[in-house]
Structure formats: structure tokens, C-alpha cells
Amino acid sequence: MSERQRNTGMKTALATLLAAGSLALSVGGLQAQPAAPNKQAKLTVGWAEPIDTLNPATTGARNVGPLLANIFDTLIWLTPDFKIVPLLATKWTISEDGKTYSFTLREDVKFHDGTLFDADAVVANIKYITDKSTQSKVSIGLLGPCKTATATAKYTVEFSCETPYAPFLGQLGVPYLGMQSPKAIAEYGKDLGLHPTGTGPFSFVSYEPNQSLILKRNEDYTWGPSVLSHKGPPDIAQVLFQIVPNPQARVSQFQSGQSQMMQQTPGVYWNAFQKMDRYTAIPVPITGLGIFAPINASRFPTDDLAVRKAIHYAIDKKGVIQLAEAGAFPPSLTPLQPSMIGYDASLESVYSYDPAKAEAVLKEGGWTKVNGFWEKGGKRLTLTVTAISTSTSYPLLAQAMQGYLQKIGMEVNVQQLASPAWLAANINGDMSLTPLQYIGVDPDALQTWFTPGQYFNWSHFSDPKLTALFKDGQQERDPAKRLTIYHEVQKILMDQAVMLPIRQNIDLVMTTKKLTGVTYTGGGFEYLGAASLAD
Secondary structure (H helix, E strand, O other): OOHHHHHHHHHHHHHHHHHHHHHHHHHHOOOOOOOOOOOOOEEEEEEOOOOOOOOOOOOOOHHHHHHHHHHOOOOEEEOOOOOEEEOOEEEEEEOOOOOEEEEEEOOOOEOOOOOEOOHHHHHHHHHHHHOHHHOOOHHHHHHOOOOEEEEEEOOEEEEEOOOOOOOHHHHOOOHHHOOOOHHHHHHHHHHHHHOOOOOOOEEEEEEEOOOEEEEEEOOOOOOOOOOOOOOOOOOOOEEEEEEOOOHHHHHHHHHOOOOOEEOOOOHHHHHHHOOOOOEEEEEEEOOEEEEEEEEOOOOOOOOOHHHHHHHHHHOOHHHHHHHHHOOOOOEOOOOOOOOOOOOOHHHOOOOOOOHHHHHHHHHHOOOEEEOOEEEEOOEEOEEEEEEEOOOOHHHHHHHHHHHHHHHOOOEEEEEEEOHHHHHHHHHHOOOOEOOEEEEOOOHHHHHHHHOOOOOOOOOOOOOHHHHHHHHHHHHOOOHHHHHHHHHHHHHHHHHHOOEEEEEOOEEEEEEEOOEEOOEEEOOOEEEOOOOEEOO
């Protein structure tokens, strides 16, 4: 197979595999553009969560991803149905051994500070991400073993991988790998996140922590994704992301017309607003692992497989979602979301809600019920469920799960923790399980959670066979063989019950009818570069 043929085959394979997300994604696709857009329009968005940093390399927050997607461009663009198309790179090839990716770059792109985007800029970004002092989070993981970039000419750059890495091309479209101005990287150092400088459709104006982020139209923007019907600079002159963590306050702001777009619409309002003609509902599917809970396999009592399985049988996910979020989301039943490569529907029925079976599993595992609580070896079955307190959703999910677990005789303590304490508890293993989310555009996202030494191995679980399968999945370029590998991976995770799928991850975005053209990139990152706001 020639290099060109292999490249074409690779792109086709990725597109084919990722296209499984099209059903869920199609609802939030591009909307019709108004005939005469208001070029002076100022859009206010009610944003649900605080911003940790606006530095793509160092943020670990999902909710920062959509903000980055509007400030920073990536080398390639992932469509909502996961087709890989050019953005800052116009074309690419992959070597026969799968270890070298060569990109040709656009020659007409400038950063918001006026400096030129070229191959040296790409190299500077990769060096910055991989520098230990940067302390990159999501971004360095997305590079996998492809951590070296070399400028082969002014507008051509080559990535070298230590081993073949099938997820690489698709993951280059995730906003955590957005290109930053090398001048800004050098000038601002540790404060880079306060001076985001990209090449995207909007440029930075101001940021007040826990208050607001203001962006303005990039008047020079002529290099947007070709697959979007909108060409040239955005129609919207300014976007104000107003940070409103309180759900009721966010709803009130939207209903009063103070905002024209609301993120993370509370379930009960989502159900109601969809029936009103003046609003548009955009369910943005966030692909990856969904909302799930890693279960600590190294700490009593969840170091016991019987306990982990009993937790799965004891929790009615539909009931949890109804209690916590007005039933606005479908449950998640497998490690990977239905839109992901490797999704295996046959695993959906492995742990159906069955409290009697949960109790039977505990009995078979040597647990006995004393005064209404399960005990083993003189120790009570007591779970600690942690939940990050800055989110309204996770504490409610934790409390709903607590109710179901207590019904079968498990003692459950829910701890709401601020971000630093929550992270420390999970890293140190001072919890039994914790609800959270993780985004991914490739099933390799699972290895981040279930292989030794990974930052996110909060289940504290390791299995040599599983680790070997993850390695095979990274290096295998045959789509059919990759599918088989990730089916086996998920079966192990379900058999070992180290991951509790809870619900599908969807950002419930509500807009006024006056706002059109809101779309999102593959993975679920809202994009406003093609949006218009009528008077």
C-alpha cells in the first residue's frame, strides 16, 4: 500500500468508525442562517462552571473546552459526526510504519497578536506541551507517543511517534491541542492562561475569574472549517460568557432575556422549554466515557469484587437520573458511549437493576447482614462517595445513588468536596467511588483510567492483560481488529466492575430562536464562529 493510499485508508477508517455518533449528534447540527445577520450583535451565554485556566495545555476542565474551541484553532477539524477535515493543516500523510505524520499548513493564518502561524509555531506548541514545567494535563495525553514535532519547511511539519498511535489524527482536533501564539507563550509564562492568544474566530478581550469571559470577533478570520456553511469572520461581534453556576439563576437570566444561550439547562426546565416555540433545544453529545464512577479496587470494601458487582446491581440508573436530573438524560450502560468506536451493545444487559441479585452476590462473597448492614470479618460495608461541590449535578447523583445502596444494607457517606480536596481524595484512593465525566474521541480514552501510573487511574486497578490490550489498540491500524480489541477491553472492565456507567453525557443547551448557527465540534465542544443573532 502506498503512503497516499494508507493515508486515505486511515482517514476513511477513522471516519467510518467514528460515524457511529451521527444519530445522537445530528440533532445539534448546523441550523439555517438568517437572511441578514446583525454584524453588531452581542451574545450573552449563561455558562455553568468556573474556568480553571484558558491555557489549552494546562486545563483539565471539560467546560473550558468549548471556550477554547472559539479562541484557538486546531490542525484538523472534527465534524460532529467525526469526519476528519482540514483546518490549520491543509493535508497530511502517514508513513507506512504509522510512526510519522507529515502535515502541510495553511500559509495565510495569523495569531490574534499579529504573529505568523507556521511550522515553527507548531513545533513551539508541542515543545511547550511536553515541557515538564508546563504540567500539561489533557493535552499531553492526547499526543500519546507522538511528542516530537519538527519543521521540515516553513509550512510543513512532521510528528514522530515512538510507536504507531492510531488515535493521533482524530485527537489533533480536540481543543486542548489548540495552537497558541509562540510569542504569547514566551511572554506570559505562568500567566499564559490569562492571555489566551490563538488563531480562532474570536479573540480575547477580558476575563474576570468566577464572573465573565468576553471575546470579540476576529476580523481577519478567513480560514474557518470548510465544512461549515459560514465563511469569513463571525457574524457576532462580541460574546460574553457570564459564569452562573447556580442553575436557577442561570435559568432566570435566560428567561428574562439577559442571556440568549444557556448551557447545562437543568433537566426540569429542559423538558419544559423544549415545548415552547420561542426556544431552540440543542442537545450536545459529549463523547467519551459518559458520566460514570470509577470504583476503587484497592480499598476496603470495594477491593472485594462481590461488593463492586453488588453496587452495579443495586443502583437503578433510570431512578437515579429521575431523582437527580428530572429524567432528562438516557442512562449509560457500558464503558463507552453509544457514539464511540468500540461501543458494544451486548454489554448493556450485564448489570440490570436487580437489588435481590445484589444481596445474593454479597452472600456468595461471604458477607452477612447484621442489624440491617452487611459485614465481613467484623467490618461493616461502608462506602465513601465523593462529589465535587462546584457542580450541582454530581452531588445530586451521589445522593441518589446513596439512597439505592442504603436500601440493600450498605452504609454510604457522601462527601461534597472542593476541587483540590476532591482531586486529592481520588488520587490518594480515599474514596469508594465518585461520579464524574471524561471526554474522548477514541476508545483509547479508557486506558487513561485503567492502566497503572496514569493520573486518572482513580480505580487504582491494574490488569496485565488489560494493559496489553490497550497497547494493542493504540498500535492496531485495522479498524475491524481495533473494534475487537475494545470489545474485549470493555468486557474485562464490566467483569471486574471497576467502572459504574451512570448516564450519557449531554450538554443541554437552550437558545432563543433569534440565535441560529450554533454548532459543535466532534467530542461536544460548542462553536459560535458560524452563529448569528437576529435583532
